[in-house]
Amino acid sequence: MDSRQSELASALVEHIEIGVIILDSELRIQYWNSFISQRSGKALEQAQQQPLTHIFPEADTPCLNEMLALTREHGERACPEGREKPYLIQLPFDISGEYAPLMLQNTLLFPFKSSEGQSLFGLLLYDSTDFTRNNKQLDATLHALSSKQFEQEQLIKKLEKANAQLMQSEKLAAIGQLAAGVAHEINNPIGYVFSNLRTLASYVHDLLRIIDRVDSAANLDELRQLKRSLEYDYIRSDVEALIGESEDGIERVKKIITALKDFSHFEEDEFRLADLHRGLDTTLKVVNNELKYKAEVIKEYGQLPAVECMPSQINQVMMNLLVNAAHAIEQFGRITLRSGHENGWAWLEVEDSGQGIAPHLLNRIYEPFFTTKPVGKGTGLGLSLSYNIVRKHSGRIEVFSTLGQGTRFRVWLPIQQPTQPQAQTQAQEDIARYE
Ligand SMILES: Nc1ncnc2c1ncn2[C@@H]1O[C@H](COP(=O)(O)OP(=O)(O)O)[C@@H](O)[C@H]1O
Ligand SMILES: [Mg+2]
Structure with a gap:
């Protein structure tokens, strides 16, 4: 560094709003900048060659020792958490000499060598009051957010x-x-x-x-x-x-x-192997009264292996589809039941020759309470319930509809339930989607 450069550097050090103290390897004060003089009210001349902790007894803390140990051991800077230790060195005055204790400090201690090869420490102090205040605001906001989140969780539970x-x-x-x-x-x-x-x-x-x-x-x-x-x-x-x-x-x-x-068996809640055709026949008998005046029921069953499911819940799904099919038929029509399986999946299908579903309503039919039926006839919950049941089975529902011609619902169920619980699979899907 030529003299011009060191002149500039010293001028800078005298003007920055950061306290700079240079210590020798025994922590004796060699130099500090005017920030320290102004804020501490102490004169550098009297402090020079004095141990730091004589001039600033408050700095004689385990914290300083820790910083020192770290710096000596690893030759690296150390910086205690400003928020826990409000200050290392008390600097009670502000720039104009008014009493305004600068209490919140971040400190930085680092070793360096002088141009003559002397081992020295640099100690930097800067005011972290604003930073801490902002942090506090952030903390408060975070806290508010987390209580909001708690409220939302409660709401979701409700x-x-x-x-x-x-x-x-x-x-x-x-x-x-x-x-x-x-x-x-x-x-x-x-x-x-x-x-x-x-x-x-x-x-x-x-x-x-x-x-x-x-x-x-x-x-x-x-x-x-x-x-x-x-x-x-x-x-x-x-x-x-x-x-x-x-x-x-x-x-x-x-x-x-x-x-x-x-x-x-409404309360039954266990997966077991079941004959879906048998379940469907049972369900048909039970809703026969709803169907017989509205439609001829045609069975076109295919081959089905035993399917791992909660049979009474699948019955409930099929009942909802059958009743909807009957409702969709104005005078007298046809309801066709089909089944089959492919690639580890079984499916059941209910097709009606009813009025069909308008395309713009197709993506709303699974919404709870969505109904196009008059009060008293529709609750709008049948398909939403069915959707939940099928999802619990890791299955899916497909719908094909032509206005004025009819609708076909197909329920797909895995023949064997996946070994992972459904919730986990769903979570993984979600993660995959965000990746
Ligand atoms: N087979 C079908 N044909 C025509 N519309 C249907 C059929 N199944 C369902 N929908 C439509 O989906 C809506 C929601 O069905 P759902 O959830 O069972 O409730 P709800 O039967 O009580 O109205 C029905 O109101 C109807 O508009
Ligand atoms: Mg219904």
């Missing part, structure tokens, strides 16, 4: 709870619908079994009269006449028909009840 309740109420609505359907379905056979019973009772009454007469009748002719007058031949032929019919009726009721039992 939403999840409300959602679960909604799903529950949709299940209840489905059960209500089911109960109504089943009542209707059972009412008919029970009705005629009951009326048959009454006819049979009157027949039995007549038959008993004939048999009772056996003991008191004077002759066979009298008995024959009674038989004729009570139309015994007709009773005889009708009794068989009545019993046969009643048996059929009871059989139907029995079937419906078995189907209901199969269907209604």
Whole structure:
């Protein structure tokens, strides 16, 4: 460095708003700049060659020793956390000599050698009050943010709870619908079994009269006449028909009840291997009442292996699709059920010849509460519930619709559930998307 350069450097050091102290290897003060003189109120001349901690006893702290040790050991600068240790050296005055303690400091200690090869330390002090104040503001903002986040988490929890309740109420609505359907379905056979019973009772009454007469009748002719007058031949032929019919009726009721039992394991929440065709047939029986006046049901089942699923939940999905299909048909139409599998996936399909879905509504149908049906008929939760169930199965739902012609829903389910839990897979998908 030529003299011009060192002149410039010294001028700079005298003017910067940073305290500069030069110490020898024993930490004796060699030099400090005017920033230190002004702020400490001490004169450099009196401090020169004095140990730093004599002039600034407050600096005699474990912190200084630590910095020193680090600097000596690694030959590198050390910088204690300004926020925890408010100051190393007390500098109580501001630039105009007013009392304004500069209490928050960042400190930097580093070794260097003079041009003569003397080992020295540079100690830099600078005011970190603003920085700390900003930090504090940042901290406050962060704190506010994190409490906001907490609020949001609470809100999300509430939403999840409300959602679960909604799903529950949709299940209840489905059960209500089911109960109504089943009542209707059972009412008919029970009705005629009951009326048959009454006819049979009157027949039995007549038959008993004939048999009772056996003991008191004077002759066979009298008995024959009674038989004729009570139309015994007709009773005889009708009794068989009545019993046969009643048996059929009871059989139907029995079937419906078995189907209901199969269907209604609503609480069941475990994956197991299931025959999807059987589930679909059961579901069909249960919603038969909704379908039979609206559509001819055509089954075009393919081959299906046993599929790992929660069968009652898949039944619920198929029930929603079937009921929607029936609702979409205005007069009388067709509902076709298909199935198949490929590459480890099984699918079930419900196609209707109903009114179809307008293209601009297609991406809204899975929204909770989205319904185009009049109040009382639609809850708008059926497809949203179904979507959640299928997602829980790591599956997906496809929909194809042509306005005025019909709609086809296809549910894809993995034949075997992936070994990773669904949540994790989803998280990985999300990560992959952001990468
Ligand atoms: N098979 C279908 N044909 C026509 N529209 C359908 C069909 N399935 C669903 N939708 C439409 O999707 C909406 C939402 O269905 P969903 O969630 O089951 O609720 P909801 O049946 O109570 O209205 C229905 O209101 C209807 O507009
Ligand atoms: Mg519905």
